[in-house]
Amino acid sequence: MKLAVLFGGISSEHDISCLSAASILRNLDKNKYEIYAVGITQEGKWFYCPTCDPDRIENGSWERMADKVPAVLSPDRGVHGLMLLHEDKAETVRLDCVFLVLHGVGGEDGTMQGLLELAGIPYVGCGVAASANSMDKSITKAIVETAGVRQARYFLALRQDFERGAEGVVRAAAEALGSFPVFVKPCSQGSSVGVAKAGDMLELAAGLTEAFKLDSKVLVEEFIDGHEVECAVLGNQRPVASTVGEIAPTQAFYTFDAKYKDESSKLYIPAHITETQMETVRQNALRVYAALGCRGLSRVDFFVTHEDGEVVFNELNSIPGFTSISMYPKLFDYEGLHYPDLLDRLIELALEEHHG
Numbered sequence: 001m002k003l004a005v006l007f008g009g010i011s012s013e014h015d016i017s018c019l020s021a022a023s024i025l026r027n028l029d030k031n032k033y034e035i036y037a038v039g040i041t042q043e044g045k046w047f048y049c050p051t052c053d054p055d056r057i058e059n060g061s062w063e064r065m066a067d068k069v070p071a072v073l074s075p076d077r078g079v080h081g082l083m084l085l086h087e088d089k090a091e092t093v094r095l096d097c098v099f100l101v102l103h104g105v106g107g108e109d110g111t112m113q114g115l116l117e118l119a120g121i122p123y124v125g126c127g128v129a130a131s132a133n134s135m136d137k138s139i140t141k142a143i144v145e146t147a148g149v150r151q152a153r154y155f156l157a158l159r160q161d162f163e164r165g166a167e168g169v170v171r172a173a174a175e176a177l178g179s180f181p182v183f184v185k186p187c188s189q190g191s192s193v194g195v196a197k198a199g200d201m202l203e204l205a206a207g208l209t210e211a212f213k214l215d216s217k218v219l220v221e222e223f224i225d226g227h228e229v230e231c232a233v234l235g236n237q238r239p240v241a242s243t244v245g246e247i248a249p250t251q252a253f254y255t256f257d258a259k260y261k262d263e264s265s266k267l268y269i270p271a272h273i274t275e276t277q278m279e280t281v282r283q284n285a286l287r288v289y290a291a292l293g294c295r296g297l298s299r300v301d302f303f304v305t306h307e308d309g310e311v312v313f314n315e316l317n318s319i320p321g322f323t324s325i326s327m328y329p330k331l332f333d334y335e336g337l338h339y340p341d342l343l344d345r346l347i348e349l350a351l352e353e354h355h356g
Helices: 014-027 054-059 111-119 128-135 136-145 159-164 164-178 201-211 256-260 275-293 327-333 337-354
Strands: 002-008 033-042 045-050 067-075 083-087 090-094 097-100 153-160 182-186 196-198 217-224 224-235 240-248 266-268 294-306 311-317
Touching: 014 054, 014 097, 014 164, 014 337, 033 128, 033 337, 045 240, 067 153, 083 266, 090 164, 097 111, 097 337, 111 128, 128 136, 128 337, 136 153, 136 217, 136 266, 136 311, 153 159, 159 196, 164 201, 164 217, 182 201, 196 311, 201 217, 217 256, 224 275, 224 327, 224 337, 275 294, 294 327, 294 337, 327 337
Parallel strands: 002 033, 002 097
Antiparallel strands: 033 045, 045 067, 067 083, 083 090, 153 217, 182 196, 182 217, 224 240, 224 294, 240 266, 294 311
């Protein structure tokens, strides 16, 4: 099977994508797959890396590899894959499947999924609408509300309003939520990027100012006093939910660096919650997954409150991290579906979805 692994990308999560891709490349069965590692630089240039060296992908030096070949993924269904632009000729590679390992903007937001739909190529993960809707936190919130799943209360702030009258937006957000602290989150920036915790009006104004540099829509969310737990979901029409894992970050809250770079953050599998809470998380994860129209895989994150043990939805990641310290593969490993078998299953689901 000719399988492309697409990594890197234009988003702020470029480096994490490279870490995830390196782990995936180390665990794919080379006897089953003819692998085409295709990296996208932060400037948006595409290259096929024939040597496919996970170490060089992990440390970012793949961009300096002498044998890399400029490449494009053609939307032409007659090509059904890659065009490799050698100096003296163009070579086409008909792909059977694409494993998307692109986190954030330009990979997890429906844009790459749309290109692959046009090309008619099966791909791992959620479709166009589910990807776009789960990338935009405000749309996720609106959809989850209809699913009857408890989530943090929120205020949606718009850049145009903030530019016209910042004080009014800060005041409206504070009044809507009623108390501090609150979290400020750009709507479409992916994993913890640009997120700030605000303890008063001044910090809220500063958080909004920074967040609007990244996005035109920003959520101001109620602070949930609880610990974060995560559930991995796998499947198309009949998805299954893993056991629940818990994160105990060493940093004040689960920042981007804590999530992907800080190996001192502790992961507990299973989470330190009751059986009833565990089942609530798993059922709510499946409800959110179905409401957003997800397929293939997603990681669904919740809080369990310290005071009364209430389960509160936080966010869904349609292309979760696959690094050596990532929760998604660890949760299914605990269930007995080990990393290489999990990758095989994800590729099977992609083909199943495409071929009906």
